[in-house]
Amino acid sequence: MCRIFWHAFGNVAIATKQAEHGGYDFVWGEVDRKNHVEQLITIIMGGTMAFCRNILCLLFLLIMSGSGCAGDNSSDFFKEGEQLLKDGNPGGAIVLFKSALEQDPGFYDARVKLGIAYMYSGKPEPAEKELQKAFHQKQDDPALLIAMARLYAAWNKGEEALKPLARLESLSMMNAESEELLGLAKAIQRDKPAAIAAFKRSLELEPKRHSARLALARYYFFQQMYDDARSELATLVVDTPDDFSALRLAVDLEMKSGSAESQKKALHNVLRVRPSDTYSRYWLAVMMLRDGDVTGAQVMLASMKKDAAEDYYTRMLEGVLAFRAADYTTALNQFQKSVSLKPTYDAYFKLGVAAEAKGDLETALSHFQVLVDRWPNDEASRRMIATILLKQGRTEEAALVAEKMVEINPENVWANFMLGNSLMAKGELDKAEQAFDAAIAKEPGMVLAHLRKGAIHKAKGETKEVQTSLESAVEGAPDNLLARTALANFHSQRGNIAEARKVLTGGLGSGSTGDAQVHNQLAALDVAEGKKADAIAHYDAAIKADPVFEPSYLGKANLLLAEGSQEKALAELDALLEVTPESVRGLIASAAILDVLGREADADARLLRARSVSQHPAVLELIAVRYLRKGRTDEALATLASGGGGVGSEPLINLRASILMNNKRPDEALQIYDSVIGTMPMLARTGKYRIYNQTKQYGKAFDVAREIETFATAPAETQLGTIYASRALEKQGKSKEAFDAIEVAYRSSPSPELLLEQASMSARQQNLEKAEAYLTACIKQYENYAPAKSALGNLYLLKGNRKEAMQIYEGLVQDGGADITVLNNLAMIYIDSNTNKEQALRIAYAAYLKDPANPAVLDTLGVVLLGNERAADAVRVFQRAVVLMPDRPSLRYQLGRALVGAGKRAEAKKELKSALEMGSFPEADKARALMGSLEKS
Template identity: 30%
Template sequence: MKKITLIMLVLLLATAGCSRKTKEDLQAEGIKLLKEGNPGGAVVLFKSALEKDENYSDARLQLAKAYAAMGKRDQAEREFTKVLKQNPSLDSVLLELSKLAIANQKGDEAFKLAEQYLAKHPGNAEGLELLGVSSAAKKQYSEAEAYLQQALAANPKLSSAKLELASVYVAAGAPQKAQSLLQAVIQADPQGKKAYYMLAELEKGLGNTDKAQELYRKLLEINQSETFAAYKLGLILLEKEELDKAESVADGLIKSYPAKGDGHRLKGLVKFHRKEYADAINSLLTANKYAPSLEGFYFLGLCYYNRGELESALSQFRKILDNVPTSRQARIMTATVLLTQKRIDDAITEINRVLEQNSQDALAHNLLGNAYMAKGMFDEGMHELNRATKLDPKVVDAYLKKGYFYFSRGKNNEGEAELATAVQAAPDALSSRLLLASYYQRGGKTAKALSLLRAGLTGKKSDAPLYNSIAAVLFSDNKRDEGIKNLQKAKQLDPVFPASYQNLATFYAASGNYDKAIDEYATLLRNDPANVQAMLAIAGLYEVKGKQSDALAYYRKAHDTGKPAAVLALAAYHAKQKETDKALKVLDESIKSDGRNVTAMEMKGRILVGEKKYKEALKVFDDIDTANPDAGVALKINTYVLMNAPAKALEQARRIIAKYPSSARGYLVLASIYESQKDYTSALAEVKKGLRVDPLNVQALLTEGRIHELRNERDLAMTSYADALRKKSDFVPALFAQGALLDSSGKKKEAITKYREVLEKTPSYVPALNNLAYLYADGWGNKEEALRFAVTAFRQDPGNAGIMDTLGYVLLKNGRKDDAKKVLEQAVKLLPNNPSVAYHLALVYKESGEASKAAQTLQKALMIGSFPEAAAAKAMLAEVKK
C-alpha cells in the first residue's frame, strides 16, 4: 500500500511540475529527451503541451516523431495526419508519412506521398531520396537507383541517400558497387558508424570475415561503448566455432555494460551452440529484458523447441511474426513446431505463407512435403519433396539431426553425401529417404533409388509410402507388374493409406479397366468411409462408363458429407445434365447454411448467366461483392459484357482502377471488356497502362501475350510470355501459354517440351495434361501414356466437357471404340455447338460401322461453322456417303 501511495505521489508531483511550465518549455524539454534517445519520456511532455493547447501543431509534430522513434507507427501516422490537417503548410509531414509507409512495406503509398511533396518542392533531395527508397521497397531497383542518383545530384552531401543507394546495389546483385560507395562514405565521414556497419555486413556476406572484423574493431576504436560492434565481432567468432573467444567477448560486455542487452544475448548464443539450453534461456531472457530483439526471441524459441517446450517456443516465434509478418525463419519454425504437435493443417497454412513470399523456397517445399505425408497425401507430398530437391539438391531435413533448421548459424549440409548422411543419422525418418530417392531418380539412378527405398522397409505400417515410391520408380522403368505388386503390398500393410488405391486405380483406368479402378476406390471407401475423393473418383469413372445413375448415386453420397468440394461437384453434375433447377437447389442449400460461401454463389451466378437470367445473376454477384468486392466486381463486369451493356461494364472497371491506382488489375478488366468487343488495339493499350503502373504484374504480361496472339503477332506474344517468366520463373500459366502457342504454330515437339515443364512444376495442371494427351494420341508420343494423361486430367476436372472430348478421342486412338462412344456422346450433349467434338464422335461412328450416324454428325459439324478439322470432315463425309 505504501508503494502505491509513493508512486501516486511521484506522478502527482510530476504532473504538477508540468502544469507550471509553458507549452513551449514542455516542447523544448521533450525535444531534448528525444535527442537523448528517450522517446517514451518525450511523449509524456509533448502530450502535456497539447493538453495546454490542442492546436499546438509544433508539439503534435514532435509527438508524431516520438511515436515513430518508439516504433508505434499507427499512432505516429494518426498524429502526422492531424498535423497536416491543422497546418497544411507543414507539408514536410508528407515525407514523414512516406517514411512510415516504407516501414509498413507500403511502397506504392510511400511513393505517392513523396510525389505529392515533390509537386510542391521540385528537385528536393529528400523527396527524391524517398522516391528511390519506395521504389526499392517495390523491388524496382533500376528506378530506385535513378531517383537516388537524382537526390545526390541535388545534394551531394546527403549521406543517407548514399547508404540507401548502397542497399539498392546489394539488393540488385551489384555488391562491388556497394563496396566502393560505402568506402567513399567512410572516407568522407570517418565517424559515421552506419556506413561501417553496412560495409562490415557486406564484407561478411561476401565471405571476407577478416575485413568485417577489422571494420567492427575500427568502430570500437571510434567509440568503445559501441557494444553492438563487439556483439557482431562475437557472432563472427561463433560462426568460426571459436566458442571460448566468443564467450570471452560476451563476458567482457556484461562486465562493462551489465544493463545492456548485447553481452547477455551473445552469452545466450554461445550457450545455445553448446546445447546448454537452460543457461541459454536465462541469458536470452535477461537480454530481452534490457533490449528486446527479434534475434533474442528467435533463439529463445529454438532453445524452448530443443527442450520440448513447444508452446513456449511458439510464443517466441509469434512475437517475431507480430512485428515482422514476413520473417521467413520465424514462420518456418512456427510450422515446424506445429508439425511436431501434429497440428498439420495449421502447419500447412504457415508454410504456404512462406511460399507466397517466395515460391522457390526449397526448404519450405520440403517442409510442406513432410506435412502432406503426415496427412497421408502421398502424391502431394512426393510432388513437394521432388520440387524441393530440384530447387536445391542440398536441401535436407536438418531438424532430424540437430533439432532445428538452417538458422542456428551452423554449417549447411551439402549435396548427395549430406543427404545420405541424414538418412544414416535418422534411418527411420521417411522424408529424408524419399528426398534422396527422388534425387537419385531424377538423375537417372534408378537402381540406387530402388536400393535406398528398399533398405528403409521394416515390415511395418509405415512402409506404405516407401512401397508407393518403389512402385513409381518401377512404373517409370516400364516394369508395370512389379509396380502393381508393390502397391498391393502397401495396401496390405496400411489398408487406409489412400495413395496406394489411388495409384492403382489410375493405372487401371489408364489401361482401360474401369471396373478394377472402381473396385480400388470402393475398397478404400470400405476402409475409410469418409473419403470424399474416392467417392468423387468413382462418380467420375461411372460417368466415363456412361452409367449416369451410378455416377449420380456417388455424387449424392459425397454431397451428404457436407464437404464444399462435394457440394460443388453434385451441382456441376446436374448442370452438365442440363438439370439447372436441381443444380441451383443444391447451391441454394449450401448458401443458406453458409451465407459467405463465395464459391457456391459464384457457381450459382454463372449457371444463371448461362441461362441468360442476367438480372438474377447480378443479384448473386452483388452478394459476392459484399463478401469479396474484387471477385464481385469482376463477375458483374463479365455479366454486363454478355448483356451487351459495355457502359456499365466500363463503369465497374473504373471503380477498380480508382480503388487500386497502382495496380494493373483494373486495367486488365478494361482490357477484357475491349477484348470481348474484338477491339484488340484498345485492349492492348489498357494492358500497357497497367504495366506502366505495375510493371511486375505477370498476369498483365500474360494478358498482353494473349492479345498479341489474337492480333496474330506471335513473336510479340512469345516475348510477353518470356517476360512474365523472367519476372516469375515458376509462373505456370505463362509456361503453358508458350507451349500452346508453339502447338498452334505447328511446333509440336517444342510444345511437348513446354507442357512437360509445366507438369514438372505442377503435375495436376489440367490444360497441360489435356494437350499432351491429345498430342500423344495424334502420334507425337505413346498412346497408352496419352490415355494416362487424359484419365488424370478427367480425374482432376470431371465436369469439363473439353477434357471429356479429349478422353473420348484418346480412347478411340487406343482402340476402345465402345468406351469412346459413351464419352463422346456425353461430350456432344454438353458442347452441342462445338464442331470439333462432333467430328470426333463421327470418327467413332465410322470406326464402329455406323455410317449413317457418322454422316449425320459430320453434316451437323460442318453446318456449325469453320473448325481445324473441317477439310478432313468433308473428305470423311464423302467417304461414308459412298
C-alpha cells in the first residue's frame, strides 16, 4: 500500500538534487538517481499484468451478465472490487467500483475506493476527479483526506497535499500515516527541517512504521546526510532484513559514500533476496571491471542476457564492456538501446562518451546537449561539450561554454580549469593564467591546473616560473605521479638527472602500481646515463611492487635484447605470462622475439593464444604476415578482415589495401575503403587518396582531397584536405599553385600542420634553407609540436648534420614524443657512427616490440642486427619486411646483404638481382658492387 510513496518520494528527491549534480566517471557511471522517477513512470503507465487482469475481469463481468446474474447489487460489486484492490489488481477493481456507482451514484465508499484504485493504476487525473467528488459528499472523512494527501504527494504536488493534511490537523486526527505524508509534502516543498520533523513524529507515534523510516532514510540520502541515512537503514534491516526497497536504498547509499567492500556487501544483500535483480548485477559487474576482472563481468553479462536480455541494465553492461574493449560501435548501439528503454542521465552520458571516443564528435555534442537542456546546471555534460569544442578547434564556442560553467558556479574548480583551457587555446595566455589561478585557489592540489600554468610560462620563455609551477603541483599533490613526472622531465631535460631522481624517488611508497611506475621512470634515467645494472634493478623493484604491471617486464626485456640476451628477454616475458596468462602485449612481444630467433612454431603458438584472448590488430597483422610469407594471400586478407571495421581496425584495413596494391589489385583496394566510407569517412578518403597517388591518378587524388575538406568535422580534417590537395597539385607540376594554397590556408587558420607542410614542400623542391626556416618558426611558435622537431631532425640528417639530428631525436625520446620514424633514424645514426651499437639495438627493438609488422621498423631492426653481427636474425627480419613491401628495392638489397653475412650467397645474388631490376634506388651502386664481388668469388 505504501509502494507509491517511494515512487513519489524518489521524484521529490530528484527534483531537489537536480541543481546539485556534479562530476561523472565513465567506468563507474553514477548511482541511478533517476531510478525512483522511472519507477513512478512505470506505475503511471500501468503494467502488462495489470492490463491482463483488467481484460479477465471484463470477460468475467460479461459472462456473469450473460448468465443471469443481473441481480448483483452495488454492494456485491463493491466487495469484489475491494478484494481485487487488496490482491493488487487496481485495474480490475476500477471496473467493479464503476459498476457499483452505476447502480448507486451516491455510493460514497465506492467513490473513494474508485479514486484510490485509479491512483494505484497510475492515473492521477481520474483519481483526483473521483476523490474530489467524494470530498463534496464528506469533507471530514480521515480515510478520504489521507487518500487525497497520498495522491498529491505521489503527483509531486506538495502544496495540494498539505490542504487535506491541514484539515486532518484541524480535526485533531493526525496519526503516523498522515505525519509521514506531511513529511513527503514538505520534502516536495524543499522544507528540509519540516520534512525531517514530520517523519520523526510519524516514527514517534509508530516506531515500527517501516514506510516512514524508509522515507526518512531516503530523504537523508538525497540530502547527502549519509551517516543519518545509514543509521535509519540499520534499524530497518534489524526489523525487516529482507525488505527489497531498504536493501536497494542501502546499495545507493554505499555506492555514494561507502567503501568498495561495503558496496559489494550491499549488492550481495539485494541479490540474496532477489537474485534476478539486474540493477545489482550490473553494479557488481562494474565493480569487477574496476578490479580488473573482465572475465567475471563477462560471465555476469552472459547470465543477465540469459534471463533479461532486453533489460536496461543488461544493455548498459554490454555497452560498458564493449567500450572497455574499444568496440565503440557496439557500445554506441547498446547505449542507444538503453536510452530507448530508459532515457536516464547515465545512459545519455555514456552514449555521448562512446560517440566522442568513436570520433563522431557532432553526435557526441548532441547527446551532451540533451543532458544540458534537461539539467541546465549539470557541470559534467558542459565540461564534455567544452572539451569536444576544443578538440574541434572551436575555441570561441568552448570559451562561452566554460564561461557559462563559471557563471553557474564560480566555486567550481573544473569550470575555472576549462575556462583556462579555452582561453589558452585562443592564445589569451594572461587571462588563461588567471583562470588556472582561480582553480588552484579553490583546490591547491589540482595538478592539471599547475601543469597548464607551467605550459603558459614555457610558451612565454619564463623558465624559472615553469619550475615554480611544477614544484607547486608536486607540493599540492605529493602522491600525484603526473606532477612528479612533469617536474622530473623538466630537470632531466636540463641535464639535472640527480634532481630528477630526487623528485621521482619522493613518489615511492604511494602504492603498488604507483611505485612500479616510479621505478620504471628511474630505470629510464639509468638507461640515459648508461647504468644498465641499475636500470635492471629498478625494473626488478617495479615487478616486486606490482607483479602485473606489464611495462616493467617489457622494459627489462628490451634491455636484455639490446645486450643480445634474447633467451633471457623471453624468460622475462614468460614471467609476465605466468602472472597474467592473457596479457596480449606479452604474447605479441614474445612472439615477435621468437620470430627473430627463427622459432616459428613457438611464435605461432603464442599468436594463437593471443588471438583466442583478443582480436588485437597487432595479433591479426602478425598472423597475416605469416600467411603472406607462405604465399597464402587470401588467408592473410581473411585474417585481417576478421578484425571487423570498427574503431581500432584502421591498421587492419590499411594493411588489407596495401596487400591488394602489392598484388596489383587496386580496384579491390578501393572497394575496401568504399565499404567503410559510411562508418569511417576519414580513413576511407585518406586511403583512397593514397591509392590514387600510387597509381598516379593525381586528378582523382585531388578530388578526394577536396571531399575531405568538404566533409570535415573539425579544422584539423579541413587542413588535412588542403594539404592533400596541394600535394596532388604538386604531383601535376603545379608547385606554385600548391604552395600558394597552403599559404592562404595558413593565413586563414594558422596551425603547426600547415607550417610543417610548407617546410616539407620546400624540402621536396630542394630548398633546404627555406625548409629549415619554416621548421624553426614552427617550433618557436608551437614548442611542444613533436612532428616539427622530428622533421627538423630529418632535415639535419638530409644535410649531413648527424650530430644535430641526433640531439633532436634524443630530446624527443626523452620527452616521450618519439614516433617510429624518430626511433628508426636514431638507431640508424647510432649504428652508422659505430659509437653505440647496443643503444641502437635497444631503440630498434623498442620500436619493433611496439609495431612488429611495420616494414620501416623491420628495415631498421634488420640493419641494426647486421651492424651487431647477427646476420641470421637480420635475414629473418628482412624477409618479413620484403613480404610486406615486395616492390621496395632497398629492402631487397638489405636482405641480400644479410644473406651474404649468413653465408647464403646464392640466395643473396637472387635478391640483389631483383633489387637492381626494379630501377634506381639510393643503395643501387652498393648493390651493384656487392653483386659484382659475389660473381667474382
